[in-house]
Structure formats: C-alpha cells, structure tokens
Amino acid sequence: MGHWLVIDLEATTEEGGWPVTEMEIIEIGASLVSAEGRELDHFQRFVRPLRRPCLTSFCRELTHISQANVDAAAPLASIWPLFERWLAAHLPRLAGWASWGEYDRRQLEQEWQRHGLSSVLAQLPHLNLKQRFAEVRQLARPVGLHSALQLAGFSFHGQQHRALEDARNTARLLPLILPA
Template sequence: MLMGCWVRAIFKRSAAFEQCKEHCRMFSSSLRPRPRITRARKNWLRAAYADNIRRETIEQPVEPNLIFRERFRKEMDTVKLAPQIFDYFLVLDFEATCDRTRMPEVQEIIEFPVVKVDAQTMEVVSTFHHYVLPRVNPALTTFCTQLTGIIQDMVDGQPHFEEVTQLFQKWMDAEGLLHPECKSCFVTCGDWDLATMLPMQSDYFKVPVPSYFDRWINVKHSFSECIGHFPRGLMLMLESLNIQHTGRHHSGIDDCMNIVKIMRALSERGYVFRINGQRTAVRGGKGKKF
C-alpha cells in the first residue's frame, strides 16, 4: 500500500513537472525575436500593396471622381488667387553690359524682356523679348557672358536700343496695353531697371522715356509686405516661398518667368499688388538691382 502511494506521488509530480516544462517552452518561444524583414522584402510588400490598391481603383468607377477632381481644381484656382486692381502685369527684367573689375562708363541694355501676365489668373498671355546690340561697347566682356549667359552672337546683328524701344511701343499698342481703359503696371525685382538703367541710357542716347515707365511694382516690397521680411534678391524669395527656380539666374527672360511664380504665390496668400515705385521718388540713380 505504501508502495502504491509512493508510485502515485511520483507519477503526479512527473506529470506536473512535464506540464510546467511545456508552459515554460511556450513562454520562451513567445519571447524569441521575430525574424527581420529585409529591404527587398519591404519593397516587395510595398509593390504588392500598391498593386492591390491599383486593382481596387481600376475596379471602381473613376469617371465621377475625375469630374469631381477637375471641378475642385477649377474652384481652387479661382478661390485661392486674390482679385487684383490691374488687368495686366508687365514683368520686366533688363540685362546690361558689365565687367568684373570696373563697370563700363556707359552701361547699355543687351536684353529687353517683358512678360504680359493676366492679373486675375496669373497666367502668361504674351511675351516681348529682344536682344539689343550695344553701341558704346559692342563687344561683351567674358564676365558679362558668364553672368547673363548672353554670348556675342546673340547680340550681333540685333537692333540698337532706340529701335528696340520703338518695337516695344508697337507691341504695347498691338496688345491693347495703351488703351485708356486697360489697367496695367510694370513689375520688377528691385528699382534698378526703371529707376536707373532705362533713364540713364535714354538720357545718353536722347531717347524719350514713355510715361508708362514712370511707375512700377517692386516685387521685393510686395514680398516684404506679404511675408514680413525684406528679401535681398530673387533667389531668396523663391527659397522662402518653396518655389523651384527654373532657367538661368540673370537671364532676363528666365528671371521674368520666376518673378511670375513669386507673384502667383503671393496672390495665393491673398496679397493685392499696388504700385510702390516711381521715377520721381528715386531719380538720381539710387535704385539698385541685386
């Protein structure tokens, strides 16, 4: 009888022992680190997920979504741009003869670009662009070519300054910008173009300056009023607004297109452009272009 009790005790203890071992094994297996997912495995999972989403999208009717997105885009385009007091903006950015060590005694315009922008949509509707052959210093310096990207062949055979101003007057008339009911204003990056460069060359060659050049919008001041700090140049404005620069810096026509991007970004923030520069206020060459 004692032997039987002893055997039953041993049997029960061994069964409990085995059960405990099993529990410990299960617990330890749960603590094992999970196998790492390699980068290739992650890429495969992403591709599979994207393919699954694509298939689900294809199976769904997409026509109503496309109609909604197009309508939403048009509504956003009309809502997010502030209404302006002008009909058109004329974005202008001259490039002129220059040198690294000493500026020419007479600085002359070698690129004359003006971009006509619809003030309500901020879209470019027309462009005037001419290279100009300088008279006093017809040979461009190496520094001038490196800065502006304008090579000698681009100005050779081009009309002189007075001829280009006449062509520009005809373009203004053909675009309806000289009509009394048309409200337009020039836009520059700084005051140098219309406060210094154009009057200085016009005085030297005895070319009258049309009155529509007397007032303009300095986009730097507009940026300062809208954003809260004054920018030193075009590139800093683009960077502050998180806008990708396109083209070549100090190429007149490319700078004009980038100024248009800045104006659109400011208009999207509700800014209304107003005249903030005029020749009578900065006469005497005080303006400066960066």
C-alpha cells in the same frame, strides 16, 4: 484687376559690377501676366550696346549671352519702338509694370534719356516687387529673386540671368505680392 507687365533687363557689366551709368542694356525680357500670374504674352530681344560693344567674359558667363547675340542685334533706339508697338495692344488692360528691384527702372530711364526715347511706361505705375515681397513676407531686408522663389516654395525655371526667364520667374511671385 488689370494685367501687369514684368520687365527684366540684362546689361553690360564686369566682375564687381559697374555703376548703372556705365551699363548698357543687352537684353530686354517682358512677360505680360494676369493678376493671377498667368502669362498672356511676352517680348524678348537682344540689344547691341554702343559704348562698350564687346561683352566682358564675366558678362558672357553670367548671362549666357554670346558676343554673336549682341553683334547681330539692333541698338536700343531701333528695338525700343518695337517694344512700344508690342505694348500698345495691351495698354487698355495694363495696371502697371514691375521689376525685381529698382535697377531695371533706373536703367531704362537712363537709356531713354541717353537715346532720346520716350516710353508709355514712364506714365504707368511701377512696382518694386523685391521691396514689396520683403514687406509682405516681413523680411528684415529684401532678398534676391532666387531666394524669394525658394521662400515661396518655388524653384527657378530656366536659365538665370536671362531677361525673359528672369521676368517670367518674377511674375510667378506677383499673386503673392499683389493684394487679392
């Protein structure tokens, strides 16, 4: 069984939410894990948004990401090649990538297009772990990450709505979702 890459993004937003087309990535978190859910490597970077460079107070409170964090960061066009270079070393063992829901995949695809970037992820299978967890647990409808962890008997580790910590917590559910 190969390794899995679990990705979580934080993005610009406002209370009540913005459409995905209005959001921009402000943090990338990725946890490379074995099929058993053990972390082998990770990647985390802040990203400077270009269209709306000032974070809303709602966004800062939700994510605990400061304006200084994103002001000091490079834009996605500079960060993404660093991610791809990091990922390249792991590609031979990579079975695919996963996220909690479809949002992260859609946001990445939109931003790749907007910035003229390409990604090896586009050629790899993507698992919607939120949907898969609901199917495996026979839930009436998908639940949030925090609820899924509770249903699995886990508590959330770290700060919620931070990309790497959300990715790591999502990865803890992989062994319960992937076929043995």
